[in-house]
Amino acid sequence: MYKYPNKITTTNMKIKNIHAREILDSNGYPTISTEIEVWSGEKGKAEVPSGASTGKTEVVEMRDQDPARYKGRGVLNAVETINTKLKDLLVDKEFTSQREFDQMLIDADGTEFKEKLGGNTILSCSMAFARAVTNAFGLELYEYLAMTYWDKEYDNKNFKLPTPQILVMEGAKHGNWATDIQEYMLVPNMETFETFSEALRASTEVFHSIHEILDSKQYSVGLGLEGGYAPKELTSNEEAFEIILEAIKKAGFEINTHFTLALDLASSEFFNEEKGVYHLKRGDKILSREEIINLQEEWISKYPISSIEDPLNEDDWEGWSLYTQKLGKKIMVVGDDLITTNTKRIKKALENKSINSVLVKLNQIGTVSETLDAIRTTVENNLKAVVSHRSGETNDDFIADLVVATPAQYCKFGAPSRGERIVKYNRLLDIEQRLGL
Numbered sequence: 001m002y003k004y005p006n007k008i009t010t011t012n013m014k015i016k017n018i019h020a021r022e023i024l025d026s027n028g029y030p031t032i033s034t035e036i037e038v039w040s041g042e043k044g045k046a047e048v049p050s051g052a053s054t055g056k057t058e059v060v061e062m063r064d065q066d067p068a069r070y071k072g073r074g075v076l077n078a079v080e081t082i083n084t085k086l087k088d089l090l091v092d093k094e095f096t097s098q099r100e101f102d103q104m105l106i107d108a109d110g111t112e113f114k115e116k117l118g119g120n121t122i123l124s125c126s127m128a129f130a131r132a133v134t135n136a137f138g139l140e141l142y143e144y145l146a147m148t149y150w151d152k153e154y155d156n157k158n159f160k161l162p163t164p165q166i167l168v169m170e171g172a173k174h175g176n177w178a179t180d181i182q183e184y185m186l187v188p189n190m191e192t193f194e195t196f197s198e199a200l201r202a203s204t205e206v207f208h209s210i211h212e213i214l215d216s217k218q219y220s221v222g223l224g225l226e227g228g229y230a231p232k233e234l235t236s237n238e239e240a241f242e243i244i245l246e247a248i249k250k251a252g253f254e255i256n257t258h259f260t261l262a263l264d265l266a267s268s269e270f271f272n273e274e275k276g277v278y279h280l281k282r283g284d285k286i287l288s289r290e291e292i293i294n295l296q297e298e299w300i301s302k303y304p305i306s307s308i309e310d311p312l313n314e315d316d317w318e319g320w321s322l323y324t325q326k327l328g329k330k331i332m333v334v335g336d337d338l339i340t341t342n343t344k345r346i347k348k349a350l351e352n353k354s355i356n357s358v359l360v361k362l363n364q365i366g367t368v369s370e371t372l373d374a375i376r377t378t379v380e381n382n383l384k385a386v387v388s389h390r391s392g393e394t395n396d397d398f399i400a401d402l403v404v405a406t407p408a409q410y411c412k413f414g415a416p417s418r419g420e421r422i423v424k425y426n427r428l429l430d431i432e433q434r435l436g437l
Helices: 076-090 098-109 119-137 142-152 197-215 237-250 290-304 317-329 342-351 368-380 399-404 419-435
Strands: 015-024 031-038 043-047 161-172 182-189 259-264 276-282 285-287 305-309 331-336 357-360 386-390 412-415
Touching: 015 076, 015 368, 015 419, 031 076, 031 119, 031 317, 043 119, 076 098, 076 197, 098 119, 098 368, 119 142, 119 399, 142 368, 142 399, 161 197, 161 237, 161 368, 182 197, 182 237, 182 368, 197 237, 197 259, 197 386, 197 419, 237 259, 237 290, 259 386, 276 290, 285 290, 290 305, 290 317, 305 357, 317 342, 331 386, 342 368, 357 368, 368 386, 412 419
Parallel strands: 161 412, 259 305, 305 331, 331 357, 357 386, 386 412
Antiparallel strands: 015 031, 031 043, 161 182, 182 259, 276 285
């Protein structure tokens, strides 16, 4: 069991100062960087991400709505809120836990979706507090988050590296509609690779093989928002599967033995709410709920698919239940837009048997504590948890520590390219060595 460090004092969790500023995310849009200093002198900084394809029930971001700056996406008002209202609220306050800090912000906002202060505003403070306290305690962030999650059950034996879902090709809103499918990911078989570092190495080699194949076809090797290849020359959604499978073999690996595939369909992005149908641009297909389920079943039978995220529109609870009943024993049915890291929605999905896996995103719910609650609700009900990045990321590697600190089994950080994705994979490599795993 973990023993608290001797250097902990009452000043480790008392706020001395807080300051925020506007920075840019990986898509060139503004986001918030917040630094908190505790009275013992240590500081912690956090940079929050932002999504391109978002669920309707995510917490609300505070944006300036000024068309003269960043197309209305500036965050100067959020920064001002932190540097005035929240500074007045937090400075000189002494906290005893992450939950107590987060709850003060939740109560100060007072709305279900954090419309008053902004989910991005609150999250930047929540993450910065976690880092400041981590530094004050002389810990690694994954240790502090694990202490918060496990409490009296904290044990170093709980630390495990996740199975990564590694993006290699992308389309839809993230890849300029190169395909209707938003993400094609590699899932390394961890029984085969044994270590995270070996799984990452092999996945990266497949990623480079895809580049070679695309180049040989004279296809574009440009990247999408999350670093995956997004060639507009693709003739169908299925061609991407064939290229990935060819790349696995080209890199010297075997399908199923070494890799399966995971998809993020982001189906709400091509769902026509008015007509209640799915419009696939590739082939100009109009599909009903039954037809798109049947199409995915065909893909599962033809390709080594082990996981599909957001297979249906986020409002179709009945459809999700039918889908999971039909395909849930074959694959991970991952709820993202349906769930939005919300414990109430996870519980509803459990009642309806709508999913068997949950995607976890800090900025969908807005605090570290609520994110930990979502993971706890997920794993304690025998669902799989996938800790995920966003399309608009920063060089903050918080989520790498988060997935190690908790019983979440999977991580999804994007492609093995672009600095804002690589920093998270590199942090996991660092943690793996620190833990001797």
